[in-house]
Amino acid sequence: MIGNVIAFRKFEPGGSIFGEEWVGLRYVKLFLNDPTFWNVFTNTLVLGALTLIFCFPLPIVLALLLNEVRRRTLKRFLQSVSYLPHFLSMVIVAGLVMQMTSLDGPINAFLDFVGSEKVSFMQDPGWFRTIYVSSEVWQTVGWGTILYLAALTTIDDQLYEAARMDGAGRWRQIWHVTLPGIRPTAVTLLILNIGTFMAVGFEKVLLLYNPLTYPTADVISTYLYRMGLEASNFSYAAAIGLFEALVGLVLILSANVISRRTVGTSLW
Amino acid sequence: MVTTHELTRGYRVFQWFNGLILTGVVVVTLYPFVNILARSFSSQGAISAGEVNLVPKGFNLTTYRIVASDPTFWTNYRNTVVYTVVATFIAIVMTTSYAYVLSKKHLKGRKALIGIAVFTMFFTGGLIPNYVLITGLGMKNSIWAIVLPNAISVFNLLVMKAFFESLPQDLEEAAAIDGLNTYGILWKIVLPLSKAVLATMILFYAVSFWNSWFQAFLYMNESDLFPVTVYLRNLIAGATGSDSYGAAATEVTQAAANIQAVTIVLTVLPILVIYPFVQRYFVSGVMLGAVKG
Numbered sequence: 001m002i003g004n005v006i007a008f009r010k011f012e013p014g015g016s017i018f019g020e021e022w023v024g025l026r027y028v029k030l031f032l033n034d035p036t037f038w039n040v041f042t043n044t045l046v047l048g049a050l051t052l053i054f055c056f057p058l059p060i061v062l063a064l065l066l067n068e069v070r071r072r073t074l075k076r077f078l079q080s081v082s083y084l085p086h087f088l089s090m091v092i093v094a095g096l097v098m099q100m101t102s103l104d105g106p107i108n109a110f111l112d113f114v115g116s117e118k119v120s121f122m123q124d125p126g127w128f129r130t131i132y133v134s135s136e137v138w139q140t141v142g143w144g145t146i147l148y149l150a151a152l153t154t155i156d157d158q159l160y161e162a163a164r165m166d167g168a169g170r171w172r173q174i175w176h177v178t179l180p181g182i183r184p185t186a187v188t189l190l191i192l193n194i195g196t197f198m199a200v201g202f203e204k205v206l207l208l209y210n211p212l213t214y215p216t217a218d219v220i221s222t223y224l225y226r227m228g229l230e231a232s233n234f235s236y237a238a239a240i241g242l243f244e245a246l247v248g249l250v251l252i253l254s255a256n257v258i259s260r261r262t263v264g265t266s267l268w
Numbered sequence: 269m270v271t272t273h274e275l276t277r278g279y280r281v282f283q284w285f286n287g288l289i290l291t292g293v294v295v296v297t298l299y300p301f302v303n304i305l306a307r308s309f310s311s312q313g314a315i316s317a318g319e320v321n322l323v324p325k326g327f328n329l330t331t332y333r334i335v336a337s338d339p340t341f342w343t344n345y346r347n348t349v350v351y352t353v354v355a356t357f358i359a360i361v362m363t364t365s366y367a368y369v370l371s372k373k374h375l376k377g378r379k380a381l382i383g384i385a386v387f388t389m390f391f392t393g394g395l396i397p398n399y400v401l402i403t404g405l406g407m408k409n410s411i412w413a414i415v416l417p418n419a420i421s422v423f424n425l426l427v428m429k430a431f432f433e434s435l436p437q438d439l440e441e442a443a444a445i446d447g448l449n450t451y452g453i454l455w456k457i458v459l460p461l462s463k464a465v466l467a468t469m470i471l472f473y474a475v476s477f478w479n480s481w482f483q484a485f486l487y488m489n490e491s492d493l494f495p496v497t498v499y500l501r502n503l504i505a506g507a508t509g510s511d512s513y514g515a516a517a518t519e520v521t522q523a524a525a526n527i528q529a530v531t532i533v534l535t536v537l538p539i540l541v542i543y544p545f546v547q548r549y550f551v552s553g554v555m556l557g558a559v560k561g
Binding site for chain 1: 276278279282283286289290293294296297298299300301303304307315316317318319320321390391392394395396397399400475478479480481482486497498500501503504505528529531532535536539540543544547550551554555
């Protein structure tokens, strides 16, 4: 972590790992004036926001649906299947995505079947966000239900009973009993999600993007990877990395403060 | 809660829809696997024509033979096994030691030690400083570049700490009176009681090392050292030119997509095979972590 000082020092390959001389904020100024940086910054925010919008609420929905399944064996089977993608290597996920979206893949076969034009998804910047977010949902939604399902089992049956006595239908029971019951879990996970907002799936983007899709796919972490390790601008890349990490830290701290003030749930 | 509820007409409609939605979820989750399996057995012609869906078209094992005859594939596969075993072992030793120490409430500076670990969950050195550090330590092209930076996962550390804290303190005090020293207590009293959590931790680490690719991709330059995930990533990225399949490729032309499918199947197979048996340990591990995370 102390190695971050190279963000403020000029780094020479083969020299000291802490760099050669102080250059102050030179590298910070450099990236603030770099148009590519602002492009990848925007991409990061958009991908982060889309991921949050889809990957945060969908596990709650799925958990509620699973909770209504009454046959235990069936429920367990559904859970097992939905957790599965979580255990795959990112490389495998990327491989599956490539195969699904390739020109001879099933999605294009379907488009062909309904008489639409084939699309080369992976080469089209307009499709990248859709592909990224849907594969993210595919991979995470099942695993995301675990904690909610656990929280759901801790809700006291008497609360449902009381709600029914008061004449609440199923929807009102969900609204007034179930959702408040899982709120602490939801808030905690939301804070954690916001904290990782800026670190949008670096590995996945790195595996899925290509120069054709840079306009929408390139994010801060992949940009600094290329800058640092492919173009050997170590200090420049470290400055960007430090900026990203600081934004992430600020995000999680503020999310935590807001949640403590408003709903009384805090991470620590 | 549902059993006591009278089945209204609306609720039955809902159940019907629910079944439909959940069936959809299962289909969408499993479809890519079935499709990739079908592709791996199909002929190139059928794949290019986009005809392969759920069952193989033009069944053949040619691609499996091509992949299996590539020595690099097997070397890399063996590397994955070796890296996973060594890394998991070291990670378990490190995590257990740290977690056990942290679980002792009378330890001086305990808060600070926990703080140091938790802080890294939210703020890390970043890619470039890490790279410079690992390279500076001379760990490039060695297994240590994969093992050491990931030897302690903070999440796993906190899970273990919570578990150790939940063990009855009296037991350890009694053992101390009987003359066991600290290591004896850990080895003979605490660890035998922690088999369940140790199994969970081993699985967590093993899966994450088995799946990891980026560390190896970053720090290893020689294809003999790659884990199989990097082999696959190079296939996907098209970095492995046709020359690595030289002899085999001339026999039968099987395009890259087909080889990718076979490699994916062979890489994912071990996970799919053990998954049903170990899944519940993962779930219980996550629960443990959630109690005190």
